[in-house]
Amino acid sequence: MSPGVAAGTVRIFDTTLRDGEQAPGAGLTAAEKLEVARQLARLRVDVIEAGFPAASPGDFEAVQRIARETRGSVAVAALARCRDGDPQRAVEAIRVAERPHLHVFIATSDIHLTHKLRMTRNRALAEARRWVTYGREQLGPDVEIEFSAEDASRTDVDFLLEVYEAVVDAGASTVNIPDTVGYAIPAEFGALVGRVVALVGRDATVSVHCHNDLGLATANTLAAVQAGARQVEVTINGLGERAGNASLEEVVMALRTRPTQFPELVSHVQTEQITAASRLVSYLTGFTIQPNKAVVGGNAFAHESGIHQDGVIKNPLTYEIMTPQSVGLSGSQLTIGKLSGRKGLQGKLRELGHEVEGEALDALYREAIALADAKKEVTDADLLALVEQRAAEVPASVSLLGWSVTSSGGGRSTGSVTVTVAGEERSADTTGNGPVNALYGAVDQAIAPVLGWHPVLAEYEIRAVSAGEDAQGQVLVRCRRSSDSGKGALTVSGHGLSTNIIEASLDAYLVAINKLHGAEISSVRAAFVGRAPAEEMP
Numbered sequence: 142m143s144p145g146v147a148a149g150t151v152r153i154f155d156t157t158l159r160d161g162e163q164a165p166g167a168g169l170t171a172a173e174k175l176e177v178a179r180q181l182a183r184l185r186v187d188v189i190e191a192g193f194p195a196a197s198p199g200d201f202e203a204v205q206r207i208a209r210e211t212r213g214s215v216a217v218a219a220l221a222r223c224r225d226g227d228p229q230r231a232v233e234a235i236r237v238a239e240r241p242h243l244h245v246f247i248a249t250s251d252i253h254l255t256h257k258l259r260m261t262r263n264r265a266l267a268e269a270r271r272w273v274t275y276g277r278e279q280l281g282p283d284v285e286i287e288f289s290a291e292d293a294s295r296t297d298v299d300f301l302l303e304v305y306e307a308v309v310d311a312g313a314s315t316v317n318i319p320d321t322v323g324y325a326i327p328a329e330f331g332a333l334v335g336r337v338v339a340l341v342g343r344d345a346t347v348s349v350h351c352h353n354d355l356g357l358a359t360a361n362t363l364a365a366v367q368a369g370a371r372q373v374e375v376t377i378n379g380l381g382e383r384a385g386n387a388s389l390e391e392v393v394m395a396l397r398t399r400p401t402q403f404p405e406l407v408s409h410v411q412t413e414q415i416t417a418a419s420r421l422v423s424y425l426t427g428f429t430i431q432p433n434k435a436v437v438g439g440n441a442f443a444h445e446s447g448i449h450q451d452g453v454i455k456n457p458l459t460y461e462i463m464t465p466q467s468v469g470l471s472g473s474q475l476t477i478g479k480l481s482g483r484k485g486l487q488g489k490l491r492e493l494g495h496e497v498e499g500e501a502l503d504a505l506y507r508e509a510i511a512l513a514d515a516k517k518e519v520t521d522a523d524l525l526a527l528v529e530q531r532a533a534e535v536p537a538s539v540s541l542l543g544w545s546v547t548s549s550g551g552g553r554s555t556g557s558v559t560v561t562v563a564g565e566e567r568s569a570d571t572t573g574n575g576p577v578n579a580l581y582g583a584v585d586q587a588i589a590p591v592l593g594w595h596p597v598l599a600e601y602e603i604r605a606v607s608a609g610e611d612a613q614g615q616v617l618v619r620c621r622r623s624s625d626s627g628k629g630a631l632t633v634s635g636h637g638l639s640t641n642i643i644e645a646s647l648d649a650y651l652v653a654i655n656k657l658h659g660a661e662i663s664s665v666r667a668a669f670v671g672r673a674p675a676e677e678m679p
């Protein structure tokens with residue numbers, strides 16, 4: 142039994158936009174966060190943890206926009222430390238939500254109390270009570286007030302239980318048990334969760350939040366559900382600090398695939414939306430998914446060996462414990478040609494997990510038809526790449542008017558570009574050790590005098606979106622500003638997509654420049670630089 146969660150269900154609390162975004166280099170703009178939140182709503186998670194409003198004005202803004210826009214059964218959560226200022230900002234940001242969910246936390250382990258917070262156990266307990274009481278008073282009796290004991294799995298158990306009892310008494314409706322550093326082992330963690338459930342489970346929902354430092358986040362989360370936890374905190378693709386968090390797709394598909402292990406328990410997740418969510422998050426954060434990643438990796442449903450292929454042809458159950466369709470892989474490859482209509486494209490996109498209409502559909506249709514002119518076949522992967530590219534659009538202060546490059550075997554390349562920077566037209570040319578290097582150098586020369594910085598390339602990756610000689614090339618770059626250096630410097634990703642890989646490279650670079658220029662980034666991590674010691678990040 143869990144008071145805030147319908148009987149027979151596990152509440153899925155998605156923290157991709159908060160803990161996931163804390164992964165170094167995964168910074169998202171407010172617009173990108175909103176796009177992910179929309180996809181999470183389509184996925185039908187129960188709670189979207191939208192951010193950490195006290196971290197920066199950008200994060201406050203992003204959380205408030207998500208809170209305003211998300212309607213229906215999905216709750217919007219905001220995180221706050223138990224310290225003056227944080228909970229106030231969080232309450233202000235989520236007050237506009239149809240279903241606000243306040244999440245306050247403080248560390249309880251002696252390691253954190255002694256070395257990080259420099260606080261006694263009694264003081265931490267008092268702060269926990271104080272801010273839970275504050276949240277309850279501000280938001281009223283029906284709103285979820287969640288309390289997390291950071292580093293719970295390394296906290297003295299008697300003290301931990303005392304804290305949970307105190308915060309429930311103060312009005313917390315959910316108590317979360319974070320395995321903050323991914324230290325727990327499933328049987329041990331299940332036993333701890335069982336004790337918390339026995340103590341406060343009648344009055345509050347018991348939740349878990351597992352990190353993956355030992356590769357056990359999913360296992361620990363499932364052990365916790367078996368021990369009575371009824372909220373799980375997860376992220377798409379397991380994105381998160383260090384080795385990441387428990388991955389939503391693994392936890393949800395385990396619940397669905399092994400019902401006898403989780404008797405009469407289901408989640409509300411629309412699993413057919415998992416692939417679309419996974420691709421979108423990977424695209425916007427620039428974190429590629431390893432091919433052998435469970436559920437969403439490129440090879441998760443691929444069968445290479447003859448014996449396996451033979452078995453799957455005879456009966457997929459021989460080697461597949463879930464169907465590709467159940468996670469939103471349509472299985473079909475050939476999609477659209479020059480003669481396809483708008484409606485056909487809309488239907489195909491729906492099959493791939495994207496509801497597109499109106500102007501967005503018109504624009505995508507024009508792009509898909511142009512692509513069908515440039516290459517023989519437009520595949521599902523091509524279409525998804527087009528949709529994702531639109532989701533990542535940023536306002537352009539710097540735009541490309543023209544470029545050319547000459548390159549020959551053994552010699553240096555010469556590139557020239559013309560761009561507009563804040564309305565001013567500028568041209569530059571330079572040489573480099575290859576065509577992309579030469580063009581990036583020319584862009585740097587053109588923009589630096591106006592912006593006062595140029596991008597520093599930290600990563601460059603190119604891949605073919607689909608098979609065939611005429612495949613589109615997708616380029617991913619990661620850049621920071623030359624004027625920002627050191628730990629915590631804001632790093633953003635940019636993508637370019639074209640059948641011409643030089644053009645894709647330039648487009649990716651321009652997207653990254655515009656993101657850096659817009660300073661629209663809401664990254665929790667970036668926001669903390671210079672405001673609070675890094676070790677205070679949860």
Ligand code: KIV
Binds near residue numbers: 292350
């Ligand atoms: O890992 C952690 O302890 C957290 C808490 C804030 C829930 O992210």
Ligand code: ZN
Binds near residue numbers: 160319321350352679
């Ligand atoms: Zn965490």
